[in-house]
Amino acid sequence: MSYIVIKEAGCKGCSYCVLACPRKLIGIDQSRINNLGYNPAVFTNNDAAPCTGCALCAEICPEVLIEVYRKRKKAGGRK
Numbered sequence: 001m002s003y004i005v006i007k008e009a010g011c012k013g014c015s016y017c018v019l020a021c022p023r024k025l026i027g028i029d030q031s032r033i034n035n036l037g038y039n040p041a042v043f044t045n046n047d048a049a050p051c052t053g054c055a056l057c058a059e060i061c062p063e064v065l066i067e068v069y070r071k072r073k074k075a076g077g078r079k
């Protein structure tokens, strides 16, 4: 399963990544404020519809805060 890491300390809460994710795996955490004074973006994977590693979120982030980790397929696996 692929996943992303958001460097939330630099996040400005613009929501571009939220809108970009085709699987709706990113949200804005309204319960926390980072050092810049913004509600940061958070990643929540979904076992039923997991991150594909498409990197659309990383490409759209104006602050370049998102790293994408793609898990390799197992040899002989179908997925």
Ligand code: SF4
Residues within 6 Å of the ligand: 003, 004, 020, 021, 022, 023, 024, 025, 026, 050, 051, 052, 053, 054, 055, 056, 057, 058, 068
């Ligand atoms: S890599 Fe793609 S599927 Fe994964 S969180 Fe980013 S936009 Fe969503």
Ligand code: SF4
Residues within 6 Å of the ligand: 006, 010, 011, 012, 013, 014, 015, 016, 017, 018, 040, 041, 060, 061, 062, 063, 064, 065, 066
């Ligand atoms: S696109 Fe970047 S700056 Fe904007 S909410 Fe997402 S992580 Fe934060």
